[in-house]
Amino acid sequence: MTPELKLQPLRCLLAILDQGGFHAAAKHLHRSQPAISMAVRDLEERLGQPLFEKGNGKALLTPFGQWCAPRFRELVAHHDRVSRDAQAMASHRAGRVDIAAVPSVASRLMPGILASFVNEYPGIEISLQDGHSELVAQMVVTGEVELGITSLWQPQEALESTPLLHDEIGVVCREDHPLAAHQSLHWRELTGHALIRNGTSRLLEGSPAEGLLEQSALYISNMISLTAMLEAGIGITTLPRLAFQEEHDRLRFVPLSKPRLERRIGLVSRANVSLSPAAAAMQRHVMAYLEDRKT
Amino acid sequence: MTPELKLQPLRCLLAILDQGGFHAAAKHLHRSQPAISMAVRDLEERLGQPLFEKGNGKALLTPFGQWCAPRFRELVAHHDRVSRDAQAMASHRAGRVDIAAVPSVASRLMPGILASFVNEYPGIEISLQDGHSELVAQMVVTGEVELGITSLWQPQEALESTPLLHDEIGVVCREDHPLAAHQSLHWRELTGHALIRNGTSRLLEGSPAEGLLEQSALYISNMISLTAMLEAGIGITTLPRLAFQEEHDRLRFVPLSKPRLERRIGLVSRANVSLSPAAAAMQRHVMAYLEDRKT
DNA sequence: ATAAAATGATCAGGAAGACTTACCATGACG
DNA sequence: CGTCATGGTAAGTCTTCCTGATCATTTTAT
Incomplete structure (x- = not known):
């Protein structure tokens, strides 16, 4: 017809x-x-x-x-x-990637990554939002974002993940705190000190240091508040190194050596679903960027 | 390239x-x-x-x-x-227009419009289909139809629209309903009466009467069913006047005066795309027809 | 007026592409 | 474990499309 x-x-x-x-x-x-x-x-x-x-x-x-x-x-x-x-x-000259990352990565790693990415792929629109690790994973699962950078908790069925870096856990306290002078710490040395829990404290779960959490009466999720509490000398906390703002001259970061704990940061995406061209480019870029940076 | x-x-x-x-x-x-x-x-x-x-x-x-x-x-x-x-x-059939319109317009306005149109342009083939307002807009955007007559929701980038008429919103209830005797209604007078929502209820959104929608437990999209429910005295509803079948002797239409609400019905077509001669003729005809009818 | 040039139309032959038939690999399901 | 579904692959056939040569007509130049 x-x-x-x-x-x-x-x-x-x-x-x-x-x-x-x-x-x-x-x-x-x-x-x-x-x-x-x-x-x-x-x-x-x-x-x-x-x-x-x-x-x-x-x-x-x-x-x-x-x-x-x-x-x-x-x-x-x-x-x-x-x-x-x-x-x-x-050909990656246009498009859009939505990314979610845990706050530490979003604030300390992503700026550099995105700066070089927009330089290489000027046409691509980027949206970055942050949230705690489970929220990031969930946003990837629901398709709200295509890529997530978060703690690799445990392998999830619906997610595909690539390890990016290891992030050592340590104790953060004020410079005049008795613990501040140590080069490294055994978890038993923390008993008796007021421990403030935060969003990353669950990384201690399953380790010998888990018991410390039960003694802790304070939970602060906001990083700014947490820093202020530490500066006020109200207590100590544990943080991954990446989440610790090294510029803080009144606070010290002391690695936990026994047990040595670390969170593994990785790049996650939905399993069995290929990425958009723009997201694939971002994935490659992130991996290449961190590979370069290691050397 | x-x-x-x-x-x-x-x-x-x-x-x-x-x-x-x-x-x-x-x-x-x-x-x-x-x-x-x-x-x-x-x-x-x-x-x-x-x-x-x-x-x-x-x-x-x-x-x-x-x-x-x-x-x-x-x-x-x-x-x-x-x-x-x-x-x-x-094939000298001179053309063809595909039109989409919201149901009220399709059933109450289009018969008259098309009758006079086919009289004036006997060679032109016409196809008319109906759908809710967003569907109409979408069909125009995708090019499934050349012209749409629908609620002017908000100016859309890809669409060009011409306002045709204003359609007053009112309350519809059975003639023996307490509200039926009013000449006009303040929205507060509706509280306490069972309100049935329908496809046009979103026209209340953003108005003082918006709160009424939350009290409503019933949503009926089909106009026949809706009429039957109203006749059964199950509740009242709001409709644009054009969507209310005035022939119904057991139902009454009472305008909402506070707030006075109306939907603006308009003729939409794709922006930056010239119409076929037949569609252009139809567009002129519709506008002239309604201009005549106002007087 | 006549030659030269330029227009588009036509035809046969050949290269490229698209479709079909037949067969293969894989995963779901009883 | 076989059966039925999915989609993928290969070779052969057929159609489509393009070229090169040629023709008919009109326009232009001498």
Whole structure:
């Protein structure tokens, strides 16, 4: 019923109009002149009406042709737009990645990563949000974000993860605290000191130091508040090194050596679902960036 | 640089999505299944990115594919429209308009409009379908129809709209309902009465009467069912006047005066795309018809 | 007026592409 | 463990499309 108008003949028609003749159009399209003739005839047959006035030697549109031409032009333009956009999307020159990361990574690692990424892929839109590790994992599972950077808790069915770096756990206290002078600490040395729990405290769970958590009466989730409490000398806390702001001159970070604890930070994405081109580029970039940085 | 996307492979892709599998698509397109596979592979090669997830047995789009699919669908729809229009024009049927309208307009306004239109333009084919307001807008955007008559929700980028008329919102209840005797109503007077929500209830959102919706336990989308519920005295509802069938002798329409609410009905078409002659004629006709009718 | 040039149309042959038939690999299910 | 579904692959056939040569007609130049 409705004939299938192929794009090439339409392009021929438009080229004839733009270039002002069959021969010129042929040259413009890098085709031979008969090809143009045939394309036009094919179109005319499909539509059941002549597009060009016959008889006189010149290329002149029929009224029907005049009616068709702008629509054909629009259609071809539409095609080119779609094709170009898809091409741009496929080759990472456009697109969008949504990322979630735990706060420490978001504030200390991502700025550098994103700076070099936007430099390399200027067309890609990026959205970064932070949340605690389980929230990050959940956002990846639900598809709210495509990539997550978070603690590798335990292998989850729906997630695919790549380890990125190890982050050592240590004790944070004020510089004048008795523990501040140590080079490293055994967990027993913490007993008796007021311990403030925070969002990363669950990293102690399952280790010999787990018992310490039960003695702790304070839980502070906000990092700013936590820092203020530590500076006020209200107690000590445990943090991964990455989450400790090393610039703080009144606070000290002392690694826990027995047990030596660390969280493994990794890049997670949904399993069995391939990433968008933009997200794949981001994934490669993150991994390359951290690989470089290790050396 | 920009690959030439042929239409047939695009159709294959869409058929796979719509029919839910390669085999089903093949049957639908009267092709063999390998042809579909090859078409998809051809597309993927041109774009440089896979469109379908490999490995698992099911036909699942990659994110890139999900991004592409709606654009491809739009492009194919555009082609079909151009092809159909040209075909119609070639066969002296002078044209064709596809219109979508919200149900109230389709049932109460369009009969009169179309009656006079076919009288004036006997050669033009008309197709009218109805759907809720967002569906109408979407059909215009995708090019499934050229003209839409719908609630002007908020100005949309891809759409061009012309206001046609204002449609007052009111309360509909049975004639023996306590509210039926009023000439107009303040929204507070509705509290305590069982309110049935319907497809037009979102018109109350953002107004003082919005709170009423939360008390409502019933949502009925079908107008016939809604009328039956009202006649049974199960509750009251709000409707634009145009959606209320004035012939109903057991139901009453009482305007809401505080707040006075109205939906603006308008004629929408795609922006930056010229209408077919037939659609342009229809657009002029609709506007003239309603201008006449106001007086 | 006549030759020269340019227009588009036509035809046969060949290269490229698309479709089909037949067969293969894999995963779900009883 | 076999059966049925999925989609992927390979070789052969057929169609489509393009080219090169040639023709008919009109326009232009001498």
